[in-house]
Amino acid sequence: MQANTEHPNAVPSEVLERIKVAVGPKGYTTDPEEIAPLCQSWRDNWHGWVPMVVKPANVDEVAAVIAICAETGTPIVPQGGNTGLTGGSQPHDTGTEIIVSTSRMNKVRAVDTVNNTMTVEAGCILADLQHHASDADRLFPLSLAAEGSCQIGGNLSTNAGGTQVLRYGNARNLVLGLEVVLPDGRIWDGLRGLRKDNTGYDLKQLFIGAEGTLGMITAAVLKLFPKPTEIQTALVAVPNPTAALALLSRATEAVGEQVTAFELIQRRAIDFVLANVPDVPDPMTGVHPWYVLMEISGQGAPDSLRDAVEGVLGEGFEAEEILDAVVAANRAQGQALWKIRECIPEAQNHEGQSVKHDVSVPLSRIAEFIERADKALTKAYPGVRCVAFGHIGDGNIHYNPAQPLGPEGANFAAEYSAVNRIVHDLISDLNGSISAEHGLGRLRRDEAKRYKSDVEMDLMQTVKDALDPTNIMNPGKVV
Numbered sequence: 001m002q003a004n005t006e007h008p009n010a011v012p013s014e015v016l017e018r019i020k021v022a023v024g025p026k027g028y029t030t031d032p033e034e035i036a037p038l039c040q041s042w043r044d045n046w047h048g049w050v051p052m053v054v055k056p057a058n059v060d061e062v063a064a065v066i067a068i069c070a071e072t073g074t075p076i077v078p079q080g081g082n083t084g085l086t087g088g089s090q091p092h093d094t095g096t097e098i099i100v101s102t103s104r105m106n107k108v109r110a111v112d113t114v115n116n117t118m119t120v121e122a123g124c125i126l127a128d129l130q131h132h133a134s135d136a137d138r139l140f141p142l143s144l145a146a147e148g149s150c151q152i153g154g155n156l157s158t159n160a161g162g163t164q165v166l167r168y169g170n171a172r173n174l175v176l177g178l179e180v181v182l183p184d185g186r187i188w189d190g191l192r193g194l195r196k197d198n199t200g201y202d203l204k205q206l207f208i209g210a211e212g213t214l215g216m217i218t219a220a221v222l223k224l225f226p227k228p229t230e231i232q233t234a235l236v237a238v239p240n241p242t243a244a245l246a247l248l249s250r251a252t253e254a255v256g257e258q259v260t261a262f263e264l265i266q267r268r269a270i271d272f273v274l275a276n277v278p279d280v281p282d283p284m285t286g287v288h289p290w291y292v293l294m295e296i297s298g299q300g301a302p303d304s305l306r307d308a309v310e311g312v313l314g315e316g317f318e319a320e321e322i323l324d325a326v327v328a329a330n331r332a333q334g335q336a337l338w339k340i341r342e343c344i345p346e347a348q349n350h351e352g353q354s355v356k357h358d359v360s361v362p363l364s365r366i367a368e369f370i371e372r373a374d375k376a377l378t379k380a381y382p383g384v385r386c387v388a389f390g391h392i393g394d395g396n397i398h399y400n401p402a403q404p405l406g407p408e409g410a411n412f413a414a415e416y417s418a419v420n421r422i423v424h425d426l427i428s429d430l431n432g433s434i435s436a437e438h439g440l441g442r443l444r445r446d447e448a449k450r451y452k453s454d455v456e457m458d459l460m461q462t463v464k465d466a467l468d469p470t471n472i473m474n475p476g477k478v479v
């Protein structure tokens with residue numbers, strides 16, 4: 001084997017040879033063309049290099065690989081669909097790490113329609129799991145724009161949120177059991193489908209949201225729900241975020257937890273979509289400052305929730321919280337309304353540089369957050385195009401100021417840290433979180449230290465040191 005002059009500290013070839021034996025010829029790649037995209041992030045802001053991507057076929061192979069890594073001190077970057085947005089799933093460029101991918105571990109091991117659970121391997125693609133559940137006449141409610149490529153192991157490791165958290169909770173609320181390979185290579189079989197189990201610490205919750213820093217999730221028992229038979233989708237124009245929240249209260253009072261999704265969209269975000277995404281029409285004849293995409297779903301006959309939705313909207317009009325509204329006549333129209341929301345991140349990419357934030361505050365502080373953030377940023381960067389959208393029903397706003405138009409905006413990306421500081425200091429002031437659903441990864445790791453207390457950081461480090469004392473699991477991420 002030739003010496004690697006570009007990466008002198010790269011994983012030694014003897015270690016790679018041992019791993020090859022453990023997983024067999026289908027279980028790894030050293031092909032640079034296959035490896036390159038796996039070392040790069042979706043937003044193209046993180047790049048790294050590894051000499052090998054390992055693709056075990058089952059939990060025993062994962063355990064064998066991690067045992068070799070533990071013995072030789074070889075760091076591991078666990079990887080699912082590589083759609084994470086915080087640099088957690090990409091390696092560093094030192095070559096000292098290997099990627100362990102779950103892409104070949106994509107079996108549904110069992111579906112239990114009495115227990116309403118599904119036992120699945122970590123590499124199952126989220127959209128495939130939704131279809132599996134649907135085929136069994138059940139719902140697996142986790143849903144996000146990356147669902148065609150993200151994997152359940154990645155979803156659980158980031159505690160993914162998405163569009164239905166309001167009704168069903170984050171990924172963490174959708175899990176009853178886990179199977180995990182620990183950093184020393186032992187397998188923890190916690191694949192229990194129990195809704196009640198008070199036999200000590202809830203260990204599975206440690207690994208959910210740990211972004212691969214405490215172990216490698218290899219399988220999970222997921223909760224299933226009744227499949228909604230009736231779905232009403234409405235796009236509602238409102239004068240401001242306060243009116244949007246009043247509408248949420250009104251809807252919740254009327255139909256309780258049947259309010260499944262409640263997304264806020266600023267007009268500027270719709271303008272970005274209309275300008276940059278083909279075949280998306282303006283949803284209303286008038287132009288309004290803010291919109292809400294609301295979904296209400298339940299088990300009744302088709303259109304059984306229509307009266308309730310129209311009642312809520314009628315009351316909202318009377319209270320002058322609503323400027324205009326479109327209720328989808330069928331699923332296709334509902335999906336067309338969702339398309340507008342789902343295209344926003346892609347559309348914004350065409351608007352030049354922007355600084356993205358995934359923040360949350362208590363619902364009662366959302367309007368104040370947006371108003372104060374807009375004011376502070378406009379003062380610091382005249383002409384900045386502030387954009388807010390996202391899961392307002394969960395207090396989660398994607399707040400993504402875009403560069404001012406013209407030459408003064410050309411260096412906006414250089415202001416990344418300064419913009420973050422303005423937004424995150426405000427979030428901290430409002431007792432919010434600087435990462436509502438995307439995690440910390442590398443992007444927010446150091447930033448978290450500024451906003452979490454010493455006690456909180458110390459507890460996180462204590463957990464990390466206890467489970468992974470030699471720091472081989474995804475080093476440099478989260479803590």
Ligand SMILES: Cc1cc2nc3c(=O)[nH]c(=O)nc-3n(C[C@H](O)[C@H](O)[C@H](O)COP(=O)(O)OP(=O)(O)OC[C@H]3O[C@@H](n4cnc5c(N)ncnc54)[C@H](O)[C@@H]3O)c2cc1C
Pocket residue numbers: 042077078079080081082083084085087088089102122143144145146149150151152153154155156157158159160161162163211212213215216217218345437438441474477
């Ligand atoms: C267009 C788009 C829209 C998105 N929308 C949302 C959204 O609405 N809500 C949301 O929460 N996120 C969203 N995301 C972010 C991303 O899709 C989620 O974080 C997703 O859950 C990541 O899954 P993945 O399989 O791609 O994980 P990866 O990106 O591969 O990994 C993410 C992290 O988990 C670790 N990891 C992966 N698999 C395992 C495993 N088996 N065991 C241990 N650790 C593991 C990785 O090391 C990394 O730290 C979006 C991303 C894109 C590109």
